[in-house]
Amino acid sequence: MRGIDRMLTPLRRGLAHIVSRAVVTLVNDASRMQTLQLSLLADEQLDGAEHWQPYGFTYKPHTGAEALVVAVGGHRAHSVVIACADRRYRIAELEDGEVAIYTDEGDRIHLKRGRVIDIETGTLNIKATTAVNIDSPLLTQTGRIESQGDQIAGGISQIGHKHDGVQRGSDISGDAQ
Structure with a gap:
C-alpha cells in the first residue's frame, strides 16, 4: 500500500x-x-x-x-x-437573470428584469456614420437639447419654415408651414 x-x-x-x-x-x-x-x-x-x-x-x-x-x-x-x-467593484444584489457591465468608476449598463436597460455614466458618446434611429411611442428627456443642424418636427423644418400673416409689432404670426 x-x-x-x-x-x-x-x-x-x-x-x-x-x-x-x-x-x-x-x-x-x-x-x-x-x-x-x-x-x-x-x-x-x-x-x-x-x-x-x-x-x-x-x-x-x-x-x-x-x-x-x-x-x-x-x-x-x-x-x-x-x-x-474583482470583488472590490462588483455590483451586488442583482435579480435572478439580470446582467450588468460595470467599471470601478461607477459606469454601468444594467439589463434588468421586465425588459428594462439602465445606463449610468458621466458622458455617453454615440457615433454612427449613417443614422441613429429610435423607434418608440414616447421619448422623454430632461435638460437642454443642442443641435448643429436642423430639426424636423411634424414634417416642418425649424430652420427653414415660414410663417404666414406676419405683421409688425406685437401681433402673433400665423402657423408655421
Whole structure:
C-alpha cells in the first residue's frame, strides 16, 4: 500500500495544481493576447499567463484582481487565465437573470428584469456614420437639447419654415408651414 501511495503522490500534487486561484500583479495589454503576471501560492510568481477573453469582450483587470488559472496539460509554465474577478467593484444584489457591465468608476449598463436597460455614466458618446434611429411611442428627456443642424418636427423644418400673416409689432404670426 505504501508503494502505491508513493507512486500516486506526484499525481495528486500535479492534479492539485491544474486549477488555481491567483492575484493579478501586472497586466500587459499591448499584445494581441493580453498577458498577466500572477501571484499564485505564497512564493509562486507566474509571468506571461495568457488571459483568455470571450470574443467581442475585452477588459483590463486592476492589479489586485483575482484570477482563475488553468495549467494546460498540467504544466504550470503553460497556464492560461480563464476568468478575472474583482470583488472590490462588483455590483451586488442583482435579480435572478439580470446582467450588468460595470467599471470601478461607477459606469454601468444594467439589463434588468421586465425588459428594462439602465445606463449610468458621466458622458455617453454615440457615433454612427449613417443614422441613429429610435423607434418608440414616447421619448422623454430632461435638460437642454443642442443641435448643429436642423430639426424636423411634424414634417416642418425649424430652420427653414415660414410663417404666414406676419405683421409688425406685437401681433402673433400665423402657423408655421
